[in-house]
Amino acid sequence: MYIKEQILAHQQATQEWLSEKSPVEITSENIEKLRDVLRFHEHRYYVENDPLISDYEYDMLYKKLEHFEKSNPSLISKDSPTQRVGKGLIKDFPKTQHLVPMLSLENSYNDEDLIDWDRKAKEMSGLELIEYSVEPKFDGASISLIYENNLLMRGVTRGDGETGDDITPNVRQIKSIPLSAAFSKHNIQQIEIRGEILMNKNNFKNYNDGLMEEGLPPLANPRNAAAGSLRIKDTTIVSKRNLEGFLYHVSFIAKQNENIADEVHSHSDMLKLLWELGFRSPQKEMKVLSGIEKVIAFVNDFEKQRDDLPYEIDGMVIKVNNLELQDKLGMTSHHPRWAIAYKFKARQATSKLLSVEYQVGRTGAVTPVAKIQPVQVGGVMVSSISIHNEDYIKEKNLKIGDQILIERSGDVIPQIVKSLLDLRNGDELEIIFPTHCPVCDHILFKTEEEAVWRCTNINCKAQVVERMIHFVSKDAMDIKSFGEANVRKFFEMGLIKSIPDIYEFDVEKLSGIEGFGAKSISNLKLAIEASKLQPLHRIIYALGIRYVGETTAKALAQRVNDIFDFEKMSEDELKQMEDVGVKVAKSIFDFFKDSENILLLKKLDELGVKMRQEKQESKEGAFSGQTFLFTGTLAKLKRSDAESMVEEKGGKILSGVSSKLNFLITGEDSGSKLEKAKKIAGIKILSEEDFLQMLTL
Ligand code: IVH
Numbered sequence: 001m002y003i004k005e006q007i008l009a010h011q012q013a014t015q016e017w018l019s020e021k022s023p024v025e026i027t028s029e030n031i032e033k034l035r036d037v038l039r040f041h042e043h044r045y046y047v048e049n050d051p052l053i054s055d056y057e058y059d060m061l062y063k064k065l066e067h068f069e070k071s072n073p074s075l076i077s078k079d080s081p082t083q084r085v086g087k088g089l090i091k092d093f094p095k096t097q098h099l100v101p102m103l104s105l106e107n108s109y110n111d112e113d114l115i116d117w118d119r120k121a122k123e124m125s126g127l128e129l130i131e132y133s134v135e136p137k138f139d140g141a142s143i144s145l146i147y148e149n150n151l152l153m154r155g156v157t158r159g160d161g162e163t164g165d166d167i168t169p170n171v172r173q174i175k176s177i178p179l180s181a182a183f184s185k186h187n188i189q190q191i192e193i194r195g196e197i198l199m200n201k202n203n204f205k206n207y208n209d210g211l212m213e214e215g216l217p218p219l220a221n222p223r224n225a226a227a228g229s230l231r232i233k234d235t236t237i238v239s240k241r242n243l244e245g246f247l248y249h250v251s252f253i254a255k256q257n258e259n260i261a262d263e264v265h266s267h268s269d270m271l272k273l274l275w276e277l278g279f280r281s282p283q284k285e286m287k288v289l290s291g292i293e294k295v296i297a298f299v300n301d302f303e304k305q306r307d308d309l310p311y312e313i314d315g316m317v318i319k320v321n322n323l324e325l326q327d328k329l330g331m332t333s334h335h336p337r338w339a340i341a342y343k344f345k346a347r348q349a350t351s352k353l354l355s356v357e358y359q360v361g362r363t364g365a366v367t368p369v370a371k372i373q374p375v376q377v378g379g380v381m382v383s384s385i386s387i388h389n390e391d392y393i394k395e396k397n398l399k400i401g402d403q404i405l406i407e408r409s410g411d412v413i414p415q416i417v418k419s420l421l422d423l424r425n426g427d428e429l430e431i432i433f434p435t436h437c438p439v440c441d442h443i444l445f446k447t448e449e450e451a452v453w454r455c456t457n458i459n460c461k462a463q464v465v466e467r468m469i470h471f472v473s474k475d476a477m478d479i480k481s482f483g484e485a486n487v488r489k490f491f492e493m494g495l496i497k498s499i500p501d502i503y504e505f506d507v508e509k510l511s512g513i514e515g516f517g518a519k520s521i522s523n524l525k526l527a528i529e530a531s532k533l534q535p536l537h538r539i540i541y542a543l544g545i546r547y548v549g550e551t552t553a554k555a556l557a558q559r560v561n562d563i564f565d566f567e568k569m570s571e572d573e574l575k576q577m578e579d580v581g582v583k584v585a586k587s588i589f590d591f592f593k594d595s596e597n598i599l600l601l602k603k604l605d606e607l608g609v610k611m612r613q614e615k616q617e618s619k620e621g622a623f624s625g626q627t628f629l630f631t632g633t634l635a636k637l638k639r640s641d642a643e644s645m646v647e648e649k650g651g652k653i654l655s656g657v658s659s660k661l662n663f664l665i666t667g668e669d670s671g672s673k674l675e676k677a678k679k680i681a682g683i684k685i686l687s688e689e690d691f692l693q694m695l696t697l
Pocket of ligand 1: 103105135137138141194196248
């Protein structure tokens, strides 16, 4: 949508607004220019997925505008970027009628269905070859948007197809949906656009992780998460869900001047126009193809890449490209004849719930796991599914012997959608939750507020092992060659009994044991050694304090220099911290009041695990005066952690290759930076292994 000159102009303006020396002052004359710059960056980020400035710089621009508007409220415009986040609590969603009924699509499941559909379209139109536009079938919640005189006026759910819920305040939170667009330039006075609201896989995972951290069961799929989010009555929460919108169909246009010729003749023209107007249409994902054979090849190919996409799709939609031909083919009473959905292999399947087993986690939580008749779901064989807790079992009305519907959505762990109650024959059995720990037989305990039963014996073997598994895991201390299997193995062998043993046990003892050659022993040693220098937030997370997930651990780490500072904090002080509520504060407080936990931390400290961070800007250390840059994918370390390690040792991270660079650390697929560095004398090019070695020197 933005041409080169506009991009350069916006970047130039960005620099001027952000300039440290002489930033441009906002006035009533140039305020719209600042809004345009913000809209440009929103478009780069949310629509094109290719930002040109950092989040921080965007925030600075946004705050500048917000500040000015606060002191000059008469200058606030409805489509100002600040006007997305209404602070509103919505009372109820009013019902509203769609300008054109929202029909659904006919479904097809195989090549024959498509060939048959194409044959009918050819017969009706008298054509021998039809041009199709093919795009993903987005798996979210469908939406209709109305723009009038360039402004977003209404966002409505599908509802029953005739009438839906007016959820405009929530739709305004979705950053890829423009609050205004230059329709008038195209002679359009009013337009109704259809699309799909999604939660991408990454955001869905974070959202589900958050639910689970809270002890709540996760949602089965991002579709439910998107649909549920659109119905929240507090716009500030909706805004945090990071929803996205794809717009793929125009159902109604009222023109300003009927005499002006149309510039849009095909569906692909329409997608292009929407894209140019700033909408996220499937412009990049779609393809125009002549003849159904090419369509079939394309959709089959697309299905193979389904898991690589950042969002869920459940098939492809094939549309007759020419709009006149679409009109000619018309509709049946249920769906248009000019479009068809091609559904991918189902990720739902039915099976039978055979029995329930109970697993004990690191916090003692007892999780019921349903053993089911093994069944393929989306190419994966599923034989057990977590059913979370006792309340979940009651809510879903699950019984042993039930026929169940299960779903595996992308890389989300499989979930039970529901029991098929109509298929019960009376032989089904209640699921009775145990009263004692299945591992150590200690009595189980549950608080009023929680849905989870727990074993409170902290020496319960299951908990001890799970705590160690969490400690070494990727997002915690990331001790690469350790892993779950080795923790279990070393525990069984009596080599490790508690977390400090990880740093004390003699790795050499493993030589001679199957699977442990000299190389893997040395890798394990290096990984254990490197983990001692992990940034503070990782050890905080690794301790497995209840309710302290990665995000909270990061927020906590920023507030202290030393992990032992938490020992001195009151619950009230903890509550003052961002992201820390009553429950979390109590949990942290209890953890640091427990003398066994403090002993554990002291022991780790003695063993050389880093328990503190200095807040000074630049540090003195082995890397002082040296500059580093990482490129490519690192196998052992997270990029951000590797960078923190450099800074911890007094080194500096550079943003690009130049003669000022001392070390370039290369991971897999190192590209242009490596090539450039090779040409500059004096830059040392190292592997990740070399870097790990350097850390231990
Ligand atoms: S076109 C009149 N295109 O699938 C035609 N629909 O099963 C309007 N959907 O109700 C629909 N991706 O919610 C169209 N690229 C796409 C789509 C799409 C997802 C949804 C839409 C529709 C449902 C039909």
